[in-house]
Amino acid sequence: xxxxxxxxxxxxxxxxxxxxxxxxxxxxxxxxxxxxxxxxxxxxxxxxxxxxxxxxxxxxxxxxxxxxxxxxxxxxxxxxxxxxxxxxxxxxxxxxxxxxxxxxxxxxxxxxxxxxxxxxxxxxxxxxxxxxxxxxxxxxxxxxxxxxxxxxxxxxxxxxxxxxxxxxxxxxxxxxxxxxxxxxxxxxxxxxxxxxxxxxxxxxxxxxxxxxxxxxxxxxxxxxxxxxxxxxxxxxxxxxxxxxxxxxxxxxxxxxxxxxxxxxxxxxxxx
Numbered sequence: 001x002x003x004x005x006x007x008x009x010x011x012x013x014x015x016x017x018x019x020x021x022x023x024x025x026x027x028x029x030x031x032x033x034x035x036x037x038x039x040x041x042x043x044x045x046x047x048x049x050x051x052x053x054x055x056x057x058x059x060x061x062x063x064x065x066x067x068x069x070x071x072x073x074x075x076x077x078x079x080x081x082x083x084x085x086x087x088x089x090x091x092x093x094x095x096x097x098x099x100x101x102x103x104x105x106x107x108x109x110x111x112x113x114x115x116x117x118x119x120x121x122x123x124x125x126x127x128x129x130x131x132x133x134x135x136x137x138x139x140x141x142x143x144x145x146x147x148x149x150x151x152x153x154x155x156x157x158x159x160x161x162x163x164x165x166x167x168x169x170x171x172x173x174x175x176x177x178x179x180x181x182x183x184x185x186x187x188x189x190x191x192x193x194x195x196x197x198x199x200x201x202x203x204x205x206x207x208x209x210x211x212x213x214x215x216x217x218x219x220x221x222x223x224x225x226x227x228x229x230x231x232x233x234x235x236x237x238x239x240x241x242x243x244x245x246x247x248x249x250x251x252x253x254x255x256x257x258x259x260x261x262x263x264x265x266x267x268x269x270x271x
Contacts, residue, residue, distance in 0.1 A: 001136070001174065001177070001207055002136070002174065003053065003091045003093075003111050003112050003136045004091045004092075004111030004112070004135075004136075005111075006052070006091050006111075008052070010207045010246040010247070011246075013246075013264075014241055014245075014246055014247070014248065014260045014264060015052045015053060015246060015247045015248070016050050016051045016052060016053070016247075016248055016250060016253055016256060016257050016260070017051065017052075017053040017054070017055050017093060017209070017247055017248065017249040017250070018043075018046035018047075018049075018051030018053070018054050018055065018250065018251075018253045019055050019057070019213065019249060019250065019251050020039060020042060020043060020046070020054050020055065020056045020057070020080070020084075021056075021057050021060070022039060022056060022057070022058055022076050022077060022080050023057060023058060023059060023060045023076065036079070036080070036083060039080050039083070039084070040083070040084075040087065043084055043087075043088060043090070044088070045253075046253045047088060047090055049253040049254040049257055050253055050254065050257030050258075050261075051090075051253045051257075052090070052091060053090070053091040053092070053093050053112070053247070054084060054088075054090055054091070054092050054093065055092075055093040055094075055095050055114055055249055056077055056080055056081055056084070056092060056093065056094055056095065056105075056110075057077070057094075057095035057096070057114075058072075058073040058074075058076035058077035058095075058096070058101070059073050059076075059096070061095075061116055061184075070098055070100040070101055073096065073098065073101045074100070074101055074104045074105075077094060077096070077101065077104075077105055077108075078104050078105060078108045081094065081105055081108040081109050081110055082108045082109060084109075085108070085109035091111045091112065092109060092110050092111055092112070093110065093111065093112040093113070093114045093136075093138070094106075094110040094112070094113055094114065095114040095116070096113065096114070096115070097115050097116050097117040097121040097126070098121070098122075098126075099122070099123070099125045099126045099129055102115075102126060102129055102130075103129055106129070106133050106135055110135065111135055111136060112135055112136040112137065112138065113126070113129075113130060113135055113136075113137045113138070114137075114138040114140070114179075114249075115137060115138065115139060115140060116140045116142055116181070116184060117140070117142050118139045118140050118141060118142055118158070118159065118161075118162035118181075119137075119139060119162050119165045119166060119169075120142075120161070120162060120165065124165060127165050127166050127168070127169035127171055128169045130166070130169070130171050130175065131166075131169040131170045131171045134172075134175065135175070136175050136176075136177065137166070137171065137175055137176060137177070138177040138178070138179050138209050138247075139159065139162045139163065139166065139176060139177070139178055139179065140178075140179035140180075140181045140184065140211075141155050141158055141159050141162075141178075141179065141180055141181035141184070141185070142181050142184040142185050143158065143184075143185035144185065145185065146185060146186055146187045146190060148190075151190060151193060151194075152193065152194070152197050152200055155180065155181075155194060156200060156201070156203065156204065159178055159201070159204060160204065163176070163204065163206075173205070173206070176206050176207075177206060177207045177208070177209050177247060178201050178204060178206045178207070178208055178209070179208070179209045179210070179211060179249075180194045180195075180198050180201055180208070180210070181194075182194060182195060182210070182211060182212045182215060182217060183211075183212075183215045183216060183217065188216075188217060188220055191215075191216075191217035192217060192221075195210075195212065195217075195236055195239065195240065196239075198210060198240055198243050198244070198245060199243040199244045201244075202244050207246050207247060208240075208244060208245045208246060208247070209245065209246075209247040209248070209249060210236070210237065210240040210245040210247070210248055210249070211248075211249035211250075212233055212236040212237070212240070213229075213233050213249060213250040213251045213252070213256075214226050214229040214230075214233060214251055214252075215229075218232035218233060218236070219232075230252045230255050233250060233251075233252065233255075233256065234252075234255055234256055234259045237250065237256045237259055237260060238259050238260070238263045241260055241263050241264070241267075242263065242267070248260065
């Protein structure tokens, strides 16, 4: 898959997407990286530890978050995207569901849009922007409630709707990554189930991104505070890799990268 100027062999090489939240209120690291020097230092560290993509977000999507204006979000993310692209040779993903923010971010150098609403937000014009610019897009499963008839089948059906929106806008299949949306539109048991059955997304024929890092499903399972969820995250990363996921969106790059490389070595040993 091509993201920006980089081509990733996702069939054979798992990819770490490092999280760079330039927000004051993200659930895990709000306020840590929202000044330029801190953002640079953290980005450099994540790259050294194995990140191949940096996912920049300017609005927290934690439970109960406060939505901000497009203008405020743009003012947070655009200077950081521009600076990161200028200083580092790295793919940049922009974590936004807002078309105006995505447009500004792509103009600033973003190579990928990470859309938590799977192209379904508002006027559903994100798809047209992605098609026009040719950037990669991560289509995440999400809904505003946790009611399902047949849970996993319904998740797949919802993602098929997003894919149909993408196709109607002329987004190429080679631009698309899917995300099961752990922590979004799902209760505790549903989160566990979608991680367990994440390989079902392979039926749709696209690369799968898994984002479980430090999320509440880990905290609830282990009775662990946000800063004590690395081991739980690593467990989900390895299980996700075994089930066919190939991109892993994480806060703790080093630990997840090392776990993936170990898992890959074991899985490749018999080949």
